Amino acid sequence: MFVEFFETCGPYYVRSVRKVSKLDTTFNYSSESKQASRNFSRGIAATATLPVFGGYNSRSHNWAENSLSNTLTIEIKAFGFSTKMVQNQHIGLVATDFEQYHDVLxxxxxxxxxxxxxxxxxxxxxxxxxxxxxxxxGNM
Known part of the structure; x- marks a missing residue:
C-alpha cells in the first residue's frame, strides 16, 4: 500500500508556501536651493508614510503652494500583485501627485x-x- 503511494507521490509534500508582494516608489524632483530641497524631501518622507503608522496627512497640506511640486515625478514599481483584480476592476498603480499616491497605497x-x-x-x-x-x- 505505501510502496505505490510513495512511488507516485514521493516521500515529501508541500506543507507551506511563502509569497511576497512589493511596491517600490521613487520620488524625483529638481531644485536650485539646498534648503528648499531638504524641506521638500522631509515633506515627501512624512507624506509617503501611511497615516496608519503615524505618517503626515498629505490631504491637509497644500502641495501646490510649493514650487518644487511642479517638478515632482513619482515612479512606482510593483510586483507580486494579483493581475486578475487589476484587469477586472480597471485598477491602476499610477500617481502624479500625493493624493493619487495615497490611493495607490x-x-x-x-x-x-x-x-x-x-x-x-x-x-x-x-x-x-x-x-x-x-x-x-495509514493506521500508524
Missing amino acids: DTAFQLMQVPDSGVIASIELAPWTHNWQFQLA
Whole structure:
C-alpha cells in the first residue's frame, strides 16, 4: 500500500508556501536651493508614510503652494500583485501627485491581501510520515 503511494507521490509534500508582494516608489524632483530641497524631501518622507503608522496627512497640506511640486515625478514599481483584480476592476498603480499616491497605497494594500497574489519566495517540504492525517489514514 505505501510502496505505490510513495512511488507516485514521493516521500515529501508541500506543507507551506511563502509569497511576497512589493511596491517600490521613487520620488524625483529638481531644485536650485539646498534648503528648499531638504524641506521638500522631509515633506515627501512624512507624506509617503501611511497615516496608519503615524505618517503626515498629505490631504491637509497644500502641495501646490510649493514650487518644487511642479517638478515632482513619482515612479512606482510593483510586483507580486494579483493581475486578475487589476484587469477586472480597471485598477491602476499610477500617481502624479500625493493624493493619487495615497490611493495607490490603498489599492496596493488591498491587492496584497488577494489570496492568489504574491511571487513564491520559499516552499516548505515535509515528509509524509510527519503528517498526522497520513499517519491516521495509514493506521500508524
